[in-house]
Amino acid sequence: MHLTLRSLPALAAAAALTTASLAGAFGAPSAGAEAVTPAPVGTACPDETGVTVVVDFTDVGGDIEVGCADGDPTTGREALESAGFAPEDSQPGLICTIDGQPDPCPEEFDGNYWSYWNAEPDSEWTSYEVGADEADPAPGAIEGWRYSDGSEGPGIAPVDVLAVAEPEETTDESAEDADHADEPAEESSTPMLPILAVVLGLALVAAIVLVVRRRARN
Incomplete structure (x- = not known):
């Protein structure tokens, strides 16, 4: 040259x-980075100590909330209540509101309702074919509720629900790791x-x- x-x-x-x-x-971040699913509010059951219940309030202006029904509840309604949620019926056997949502309970059916779902930890949401008073969820299962037209289950994958479960026991080693997690991380050289x-x-x-x-x- x-x-x-x-x-x-x-x-x-x-x-x-x-x-x-x-x-x-x-210096630029990767364009293909995937968005992280926000963590739900509440705590799931660890392992098979109970039935985890998910209530998706996003369609009525709330959050996705999670609760744990300890042990082996006999019905889906019992699991919902034991997990800390308060259902109310518009007529016997038909849940109209959960924790007062929607407010008010519609006097006439407008196409939306509290649809009822279930899932195993490693599967997808499946709509129940029976009502909450007839269902009998087993420990380790995940129950789901969402106020919508019933076409989709809760807006969080079952595996992500269990990610917010608390461990059954905290060992000395895990406690030490938690203490180190609070320490500021070393600055990256990137x-x-x-x-x-x-x-x-x-x-x-x-x-x-x-x-x-x-x-x-x-």
């Missing part, structure tokens, strides 16, 4: 572009990478200028 004073601007521009590309590659890329790019530009000047003098 024959370097001249005329080629200097083009070379400098190329070096600047290379520097910017390196800085962007190291932010230094864009700076290093800029420095290398400037050095490249300086080297090009020096070579061109020397050849021009000769």
Whole structure:
């Protein structure tokens, strides 16, 4: 390659572009990063100590809430109440509100209702074919409720529900790990990478200028 004073601007521009590309590659977050599902409010049952109950209030302006019905509740309604939720019927056997939502309870059916779901820890939501007073959830199962048109279950995967379960016992080792988790993490060296890329790019530009000047003098 024959370097001249005329080629200097083009070379400098190329070096600047290379520097910017390196800085962007190291400093910019990945475009393919997936959004993290927000954690629900409440605590699930650990392992098979009870029935975990999920109530999705998002369609009535609330959160996704989780509770644990300890032991082996005899019905879905008992599991719902034991998990800390308060259902009310519009007529016997038909739950109209949970924790007072929706407010008020619709006097006429408008297409939305408290749909009733169940799931195993590693499966998807399945709509119940019986009512909450006839269902008999087993310990380790997950019950779900959502006020909507009944086309979709709660807006959180069953496996994500169990992620908020508290461990049955806290060992000395796990307690020590929890203590260390509260300590501030060491600063990552990743932010230094864009700076290093800029420095290398400037050095490249300086080297090009020096070579061109020397050849021009000769």
